[in-house]
Amino acid sequence: MFQPLMHPIRDIGFLFVHMAAPPAGAVAPYAVAAIRITPEGKRTSYHSLIRTKATRARDFMHSHVSRKALGGAPEHAQVQDALCDFLAGLEFVFCYDPYDALPALQELLRGLRVLDLGFAADYFMPWGSSASPRQLWETIHGQPRDKVSFSAEEGAELGLAFTRHLFGSVLADTRFPGARALRHYLAHSDTLFGDACCHLLHHFSGYFDGGLVTPVTADDTPDWRQFLEKAPTIEPRDAQGTGFTEVPERDISQLYEQLAHRRKGYRVREPQVTYAGHVAHALNTNAVACIEAGTGTGKTLGYLLPVMEFLKRNPQQRVAIATYTKSLQNQLYGNELEACRELFGQYRSIPAALIKGKSNYVCAHKLDDVLSPDMDGEELLAWLFFVNICYRYRLADCEDISPRLRRRLDGNRQLTGLMLEVSAGSGCHATHSHCPAQVVTAEAANARLIITNHNKLILMEKDGKLNGLFRHCVIDEANHFEDAVRSAMSPEVATSDVQGHARYLREQCRKLVASPSTPPLDRDRAERGVDAIGVLLRALDTMRDRFLAMDRGALGGAIAVTPAHKAFTNGHIANDLKHLHGLMEAVHENTAFFNGKEAGRLPLPFKTLSRCRTMRMLVHEAMFNLAQLRTGLESEGTWQSVQVFPRNWILGGGQVYVGPLVRNHILARRDTVVFTSATLTHQASFAPFRRSLGLGKGQHILFDDTEAPPKPCFVTRVSPPFEPDFALVVPSGTPTAMFEHKATWLNYVSKVIPDLIELNHGATLVLCASYEDLEALRERLEREYDGEYPLLFQKKGEPPAALCDEFRAAKESVLFGVETFWHGVDFPGDTLTQVIITRLPFPSPSSPLMDARKRCLPDAAYWDRYRYETAIKFRQGVGRLIRRETDKGIVVVLDNRLLKNRKLAPCPVVEGMQNLPEHLRRGKRQP
Structure with missing residues (x-):
């Protein structure tokens, strides 16, 4: 091709x-x-x-x-x-x-x-x-x-x-x-x-x-x-002040009664009205609110209508709504918000914008710098793909590189390397008026409602155009917010990227050395640059060998770094990180002639010089991240992880406990923050969630800045509008799924799942705790199962949307999935009448984060957190079954550890399939 x-x-x-x-x-x-x-x-x-x-x-x-x-x-x-x-x-x-x-x-x-x-x-x-x-x-x-x-x-x-x-x-x-x-x-x-x-x-x-x-x-x-589209002029900011007109909480139900009259198929649900009242109360009192609302409440409209009413009554106020998944973000902006504006004419004048993180957008200036007359073939096609992304930024972004594109067009990392280089995540300046990131930022600065993602909300205060604008925010899917904070605030160094930047700089330095037009002083500098880059590349390879000597398990996935180990120089990784930092600094300094006024005398095209400056900046960013990781070694409550590949490695790390970051850098800078999800509590308590985000225990949140006034905080649960009709069952004879019994457990699971599929006539979602479990099941079932119900298996790296659509359309099918299918997917009706949880989703104790928690937390606190994470994910998996009032079915757990940990379950556990209520024995399907 x-x-x-x-x-x-x-x-x-x-x-x-x-x-x-x-x-x-x-x-x-x-x-x-x-x-x-x-x-x-x-x-x-x-x-x-x-x-x-x-x-x-x-x-x-x-x-x-x-x-x-x-x-x-x-x-x-x-x-x-x-x-x-x-x-x-x-x-x-x-x-x-x-x-x-x-x-x-x-x-x-x-x-x-x-x-x-x-x-x-x-x-x-x-x-x-x-x-x-x-x-x-x-x-x-x-x-x-x-x-x-x-x-x-x-x-x-x-x-x-x-x-x-x-x-x-x-x-x-x-x-x-x-x-x-x-x-x-x-x-x-x-x-x-x-x-x-x-x-x-x-x-x-x-x-x-x-x-x-x-x-x-x-x-x-x-x-x-x-x-390219040009960014609009940013209008002068309105002073938000402290005074505002409250949303009448007693009258909030009238909004939903109007909606019932105007929207076909909608009916007023009392839990949704109650939920909306809590959101309005948080806005009225500038509070931090934690609101759990069960499936069927209708959270999206539950917070969207009071937010729109608040904005209508307060023309100087602005609100941000942040979600964890892109699908909910698009649904909010493209469906629910437009429906609200259409049904309620008074909201049409409220400007709104959808904005993602800058790394989702292409910087048109950097993309233009990459273009060379010598480009052709796959290299030119890879570049042209990002031109199309740059044009279509409202429909697609840098994350929309399909597995098919990667297989066909990324053999030499053309797409991956180019994406990193042309991303607007760094180096896309406010003067780049035709870059998509600057267009959407200007639109957001002019908007009074923005819909964004968790990461963008977390980093918004670092954006000069948006800093301090959105002082009220609703954080949906809030059970994922801690992970988002940790991800956004955790430095990482990927040496495949550093190697790519350094090699490009070396290539240009060699051209200068070989060119008779290069001034002697610059030729000497270029030679030093070539030497410095060569030393850095060799050191990166040596560091890979040292990580493998520390633990060859790093080839199988991210593992915790052991800082004090004989594999490292003088027995500690800090010495090697300091050495690498110095080598990166040497590369940065010895290529400084690509910047400044003197660069104009170099016999290189302007675009090449501009691209060299981008490469130097990216090397400097890696150097900065490496310094942060080295500092983290000396700090309490941090974690470091490494993953090794055949030619490179990735080193990451961050804070174990993100509470201070949330409290002092997010909550302290905003008036209202609403955390909401269907799964915030454990055993009816908000305490674990509050601890994870540093929200304290009382009715007020205190900040490290003693001059900052305390912020009111309240928690509440909204009961769902219906009682779920399902049973949670552990079949008789189910073994434990502990790692040391994996062979016995796998034999049992691969034999019982076909029986459960036949008994339920398909319509089954099988949730696996890892890709390793999924692959083991796939290998056995594809070889041994020859029934009439289609088996759909998630593949690593493949987007789940196609499988979800296939599963919804073929109601007798069986879907096997991992992480992404435990939350955020919706299969109402008789598409799904049975969920099989193959193994309780206990966090891996060997993960770098859990390893750090084990070191940093008292035993009681560690195990409380361990059970909390398991319970939340388990509830999310169980929640895939019942999405509407008419849904019913069974959740089968093939791990007898649930019988010993019944507090993880959101409802009583039935032992043995023979004890199921009669109306649930075959779900909604008939033989």
Whole structure:
């Protein structure tokens, strides 16, 4: 796909192949369809089944092709001959490949080149999803599709429809002016991908619409920056003051009564009104509030309406709403807020903005510096991907690099390295008026309501344009806030990044040494720079070896650092970190000639010099983080971790207890803070949550600054509007899932899960405590289970959205997942009537953070915290089952430690499946 096109394009072909995934061995094609189109729009087609015995329940769910039908299908070789005859004369074929089965496709096509339409979707439309045919169909049509299955013929038509949509609409320069620049660089990439895209854009009407649609109406241009949006002028700040008009708490129910009259399907829920009253009280009293509200309360509208009413009554006040997950952030801004504005006209004049952390955005200035006339192939395509992200920043961000893009375009870290370099997280200055980060920051500074994420809220005071503006905030999904604080405030050094920055600087220094135009003084400096960088790179490799000598377990994941160890210089890591800091400082100093007035005399292009300055800044940031990590070694209550890779390592660390950071840097700088979630308490107590965030015990919060007035604090629980109808059961004979009994436990779990699936007729979510457990189960079940219910397994690094959609659409399916499926996913109704928790989610005692807690906390406090984290995550997992009043089912725990730790459970535990209430024995499904 990234090699040059060898011949002129004439006919184009579209292919779709269903692949079966047998228990062992390569995937096998079992249904194929192809469409061929001439430049005049003439279509011919081919389709066939392929005989195979390898299909499983999930394959039938995707295609509705039965094993019986495949038994009478033509042999593989016969279909291969006919397909290759049909595609004869083509150099390549467009193929949508949801199976990521390129080797099997090329074997079927006898080496014919394949241009992956899924890659094109992720490349040009990263805000959508192409992980499954259903998701791609919904992205194209903008509406839900009930069916999961696609015949091979429908799959080929889907690929054609996507191509028509992408090149006739998404990349049409009348709708998207930036397409003119994308076309220019695609054409100069000298790749099949670039040439094919340009060919379709320029010949679109002939292939598809007979002259009705012309996506190219203007000339291509290399001036990509002309299409960037400019940041608005920031209006003068209003003085917020201390006085404000309160929201009448007694009248809060009237807002929801109005909503019931105006919004179809909505009815007033007393718990939601009660919840909204607590939010209004917090705003009225400038308090810190911890509000737990059970499933079904409707928290989003519960806090959004009183916030909007508060802003309406107080034109000088501003509010920030922070969430943990991007999905809730988008739902809030794109759905709930717009609905409020539409239904309540008085709120339409309140300006609102969505803002993410700066590292989510691309700095257009740094991206332009990276561009070089020598770039082509994959390198140029990687750069162009971020140009598209820069254009589409309201729809996509730097995190929207799909696993498919990483597999195909990040082999030499083109995407990963470039993302780090062009991120607006550092070095994107206020003068960069056309950078997306500056645009959204200016919009946020002009807004009175912002919707953001936890990390941005935590770091907002470091942003000069937003510092002190949003003195009232609601923190949703607050049970994750401590982790967000720790992540945002924890320094980290990734040597793969440092190596990349240093090597680029060395490359430019070597050019200066070799150039006769370089002044002698600068040539000497460049030579010193080359030497300093070489010493640093060798030291980084040596440090990797020392970490492995400390503990080879670092190759398997992040582990706690043992600061005093014979592997380090003079027996302590502080000596090595000090040495590395000095080497980074030497690199920074010996490349200083790239900065300042004297840089203009260097025989290097302006963009190269600008990029060198960025690299020096990134090396300096790594040096600063390394200094923080070294200081942390000498501080009480800190942790350090390391993970080692074949060529590099990552060192991180931070504070074990973040309470002082939250109390003195977040709460002290705001008037109102509302912490809310469905899971804040443990055994009906807020004490563990309050301790985790430094909120104290009493009705007021005291700050380290004794002159700061105490802040009122209250906690409250809002009961859900219905009593959940489910049972929590541990089957008879369930073994312990302790590590030392893992073999026995795994044998039991792999045998009992198929029985539970059959008993419940699918509709099951299986929650695993780790990817290791998930992979062990997947390996066994794919080999041994041959039932009628499709098994869906989460894959490491793959976004969960596609699996969630597939699970919702195929109501008999079974979904196996890890961390992301314990919280934040919603499967109401008969999609899910059984949750299986394979192992109690105790934190790993060997994790760097838990290791540090063991050292820093008294035993009682350590075990209290251990049980609290387990209970919260367990409640979140149990909570996946009951999302609506009509939901019912069972939660099965395959770990008998629950019987000894019943206080972890949110309800009584039933022992033995035979003791289940009759109406829950098979959930809602019938045999």
